[in-house]
Amino acid sequence: MVALALQDVGAAYGRRTVLSSVSTDLLQSGSVTAVIGPNAAGKSTLFKRIASLIPGPGLVELSGTERGPRTVCYMPQDTGANAVLTVYESILLSAKQGGGWRVHDDELAEIDAVLKALRIEDLAFRELGELSGGQRQLVSLAQALVRQPEVLLMDEPTSALDLHRQVDVLTFISDLAARKGMIVLVALHDLNHALRYCQNTIVIADGSMAISGETSAVITAEMLRDIYKVAARIETCSQGRALVIVDNAI
Numbered sequence: 131m132v133a134l135a136l137q138d139v140g141a142a143y144g145r146r147t148v149l150s151s152v153s154t155d156l157l158q159s160g161s162v163t164a165v166i167g168p169n170a171a172g173k174s175t176l177f178k179r180i181a182s183l184i185p186g187p188g189l190v191e192l193s194g195t196e197r198g199p200r201t202v203c204y205m206p207q208d209t210g211a212n213a214v215l216t217v218y219e220s221i222l223l224s225a226k227q228g229g230g231w232r233v234h235d236d237e238l239a240e241i242d243a244v245l246k247a248l249r250i251e252d253l254a255f256r257e258l259g260e261l262s263g264g265q266r267q268l269v270s271l272a273q274a275l276v277r278q279p280e281v282l283l284m285d286e287p288t289s290a291l292d293l294h295r296q297v298d299v300l301t302f303i304s305d306l307a308a309r310k311g312m313i314v315l316v317a318l319h320d321l322n323h324a325l326r327y328c329q330n331t332i333v334i335a336d337g338s339m340a341i342s343g344e345t346s347a348v349i350t351a352e353m354l355r356d357i358y359k360v361a362a363r364i365e366t367c368s369q370g371r372a373l374v375i376v377d378n379a380i
């Protein structure tokens with residue numbers, strides 16, 4: 131079972147430090163953790179640092195895997211489209227990333243399964259450049275999933291999706307994490323999604339970690355006032371779920 135811990139992790143772009151002192155307890159396999167915080171706080175930078183795409187101080191400790199850093203997959207926020215490739219070709223390329231070029235039957239079966247699970251089989255032979263923003267986001271998710279990562283870092287994966295797809299994708303990902311023992315970190319702006327789908331939450335503000343812990347203990351009216359500068363309430367809906375209701379910006 132894979133486990134991930136961060137110790138005083140930081141990152142810089144050139145000489146400018148944009149992230150420092152992020153530490154977490156061990157993140158266990160099967161867990162989904164929300165990474166939240168205002169714009170430009172450093173959420174994507176944290177993901178890039180965990181995925182070893184940028185250097186920085188501190189320790190990203192992965193244990194319980196034989197695949198090393200290759201088992202970490204980062205799904206970026208901007209899903210740049212290469213108009214020359216079809217959806218299927220782009221997913222196949224992603225599956226083969228870092229491996230040999232011989233294509234095995236089980237890899238093709240995995241691609242089919244992911245296309246089906248995300249209900250985008252009908253896009254398989256469309257060109258990336260002609261997809262809508264939401265379709266591109268689903269393809270980007272498929273590209274990440276076919277690599278069968280043990281640690282999946284998803285940067286605002288539902289920002290371009292309609293309501294049905296948002297619920298569909300987040301339910302699918304949290305089930306998948308539990309079923310396959312994956313560690314999922316997901317950057318979110320919709321805090322109701324964090325409350326509903328994520329056991330733990332890390333708050334990044336001004337380039338460092340403000341607070342982390344169980345989601346219900348982290349997402350409070352005080353945190354929303356101090357970090358997001360909004361007056362808000364956490365109310366329980368008729369089905370017993372906690373919901374953030376924002377009254378106004380402070």
Ligand SMILES: Nc1ncnc2c1ncn2[C@@H]1O[C@H](COP(=O)(O)OP(=O)(O)OP(=O)(O)O)[C@@H](O)[C@H]1O
Pocket residue numbers: 143148167168169170171172173174175176207
């Ligand atoms: N490639 C880069 N070069 C230089 N600075 C960068 C680069 N990428 C991000 N930054 C800066 O790093 C800081 C953190 O950016 P980051 O993208 O991590 O924020 P974020 O929390 O993901 O924001 P958002 O919620 O708006 O997506 C910002 O000040 C941003 O301008």
